[in-house]
Amino acid sequence: MGERVASWFAILLMAAVLGTSYWYGQTLRHGAVAESGRIGAVDFFAEDIALTSFDALGRARYRLFADRMTHFGNSDDADLVKPRLLSMRPDQPQVQATALSAHSENNGETVQMRGDVVITRAADASRPPMKMQTEELSVAPDEDRFWTDAPVRMESGRSVVLARGMDFDNIARQVQLRSEVVGSFPPRGRQ
Secondary structure, eight states, X not given: OHHHHHHHHHHHHHHHHHHHHHHHHHHHHHHHHHHHTSSSOEEEEEEEEEEEEEOTTSOEEEXXXXXXXXXXXXXXXXXXXXXXXXXXXXXXXXXXXXXXXXXXXXXXXXXXXXXXXXXXEOOOSSSOOEEEEEEEEEEEGGGTEEEEEEEEEEEETTEEEEEEEEEEETTTTEEEEEEEEEEEOOOTTOO
C-alpha cells in the first residue's frame, strides 16, 4: 500500500512540475511578444557589439556599434541601446549617427533611431563639417540616406539652420529641409 501511495505522489508531483513548466514557458513567450510589440520572441542578445557591412567587392560600407542588441528571430528585427552608425565609404565624407536607442528592421535594411540623435558629416574639399540634431531619425545604411519628420537643427561652419523635417543623402551630398526653415548665415569674411 505504501508503494502505491508513493507512486501516486510521484505522479502528482511530476504533473505539477510539468504543468508549472508549461505555464511558465507560455507566460514568458507571450510576455516577450507583448513587451516588444513584434511577432516572435527574442532569440539572442549581445552586449558591446560592433557589426560591419561589406559591399560586393569586400569593402566596408558601414559599422554599427551598440551597448546592447536584442534580436528577434522571426522578424529579423533588433533593438539597440546607444547605437552608433558609422559610414565607411572611401569616396564619401564619413558620416556618424548616434542616438539613445534604435530599432533595426529587416536585417538592418532600415534603422529607426530615437532620443538625442546627432548626425555628423566630416568636412570635404569644398564643405565644412556638418552637424544635425533631432529626436528621431530613419536611416537606410546601405544607401547612406537619412530622413526625419521631426524638428532638426543643422550647423555647417558658422551657419545654423532650424527646420521641421529633412532628407540627407550622403552619396549625392544633398540636404533637403522640408518646412518651417529659419537660418543664420554669417558673412564669410567675419571671425
